[in-house]
Amino acid sequence: MSGTHVHTINVNGVEIFYREAGKANAPVVLLLHGFPSSSFQYRNLITKLEGKYRVIAPDLPGFGFTKVPGALKYQYTFDNIAKTIEAFVDVLNLKKYALYIFDYGAPTGLRLALSRPSAITAIISQNGNAFEVGLGEFWNGIRKYWNDPTPDNRKSLVWLTKFEATKFQYEAGEAHPETIPPETYHLDQALMDRPGNADIQLDLQLNYQTNVALYPAFHDYFRNYQPPLLAIWGANDDIFVPAGAEAFKTVLPNAQIHFVDGGHFALENHLDEISGHIISFLENIGV
Numbered sequence: 001m002s003g004t005h006v007h008t009i010n011v012n013g014v015e016i017f018y019r020e021a022g023k024a025n026a027p028v029v030l031l032l033h034g035f036p037s038s039s040f041q042y043r044n045l046i047t048k049l050e051g052k053y054r055v056i057a058p059d060l061p062g063f064g065f066t067k068v069p070g071a072l073k074y075q076y077t078f079d080n081i082a083k084t085i086e087a088f089v090d091v092l093n094l095k096k097y098a099l100y101i102f103d104y105g106a107p108t109g110l111r112l113a114l115s116r117p118s119a120i121t122a123i124i125s126q127n128g129n130a131f132e133v134g135l136g137e138f139w140n141g142i143r144k145y146w147n148d149p150t151p152d153n154r155k156s157l158v159w160l161t162k163f164e165a166t167k168f169q170y171e172a173g174e175a176h177p178e179t180i181p182p183e184t185y186h187l188d189q190a191l192m193d194r195p196g197n198a199d200i201q202l203d204l205q206l207n208y209q210t211n212v213a214l215y216p217a218f219h220d221y222f223r224n225y226q227p228p229l230l231a232i233w234g235a236n237d238d239i240f241v242p243a244g245a246e247a248f249k250t251v252l253p254n255a256q257i258h259f260v261d262g263g264h265f266a267l268e269n270h271l272d273e274i275s276g277h278i279i280s281f282l283e284n285i286g287v
Contacts, residue, residue: 034102076204174263
């Protein structure tokens with residue numbers, strides 16, 4: 001398959017939109033995006049990887065162009081999102097794959113690893129956190145909501161669904177935010193502004209605490225299975241701070257840790273550096 005193709009496939013009633021590139025028989029790299037983005041954030045990385053890999057990037061339920069019919073009464077939790085993506089993997093008959101996890105993609109992908117550890121050939125974590133020490137001060141208000149989920153505490157987080165917050169996540173920590181294409185955060189915001197979506201995002205902010213509760217299980221998976229792991233991290237990210245990258249070494253002594261001089265959405269301004277590390281990492285471990 002030459003170039004990126006877009007598809008939609010029905011997975012238990014959810015219409016999963018995904019991008020795909022590369023030869024059908026090539027090793028698979030599964031790209032899982034984060035908040036508030038979609039597979040669009042991987043549009044450029046896909047072109048870097050497609051020469052050697054079959055690259056697949058779905059839009060998670062509640063994001064991008066994936067459609068969840070109201071009749072399903074879908075419950076937006078990270079457990080359910082992971083189950084949907086696991087079913088998506090099965091529909092595509094993916095038996096082995098490397099995981100690229102970022103932001104919300106981390107707890108989603110690591111749930112897949114818990115469910116089917118033998119399927120995981122490698123993990124690339126780009127600001128994809130799995131440790132308490134990786135949660136920056138950004139999370140203080142969200143933690144308050146976890147501890148006391150009142151309407152007022154929920155209302156205090158509505159700013160996270162607004163344009164200024166979306167743009168901030170792309171530009172913060174970048175020396176040259178003027179080089180980030182504005183269609184990135186404008187597309188994210190346009191999709192998040194669909195009716196009912198803000199409440200979905202606030203529900204997921206509350207449910208994020210279930211990911212933190214699973215951190216010990218993720219750590220046990222790392223210790224027991226020792227998957228090859230590359231943590232490539234925007235060093236100036238205030239959401240998932242550098243200590244989260246360094247912490248992988250506590251459970252994976254052979255983990256490779258690299259920092260780029262960028263923020264949360266580091267791919268936008270550091271594509272060549274990040275993709276270079278990813279390709280070298282995968283080649284060196286025989287993927």
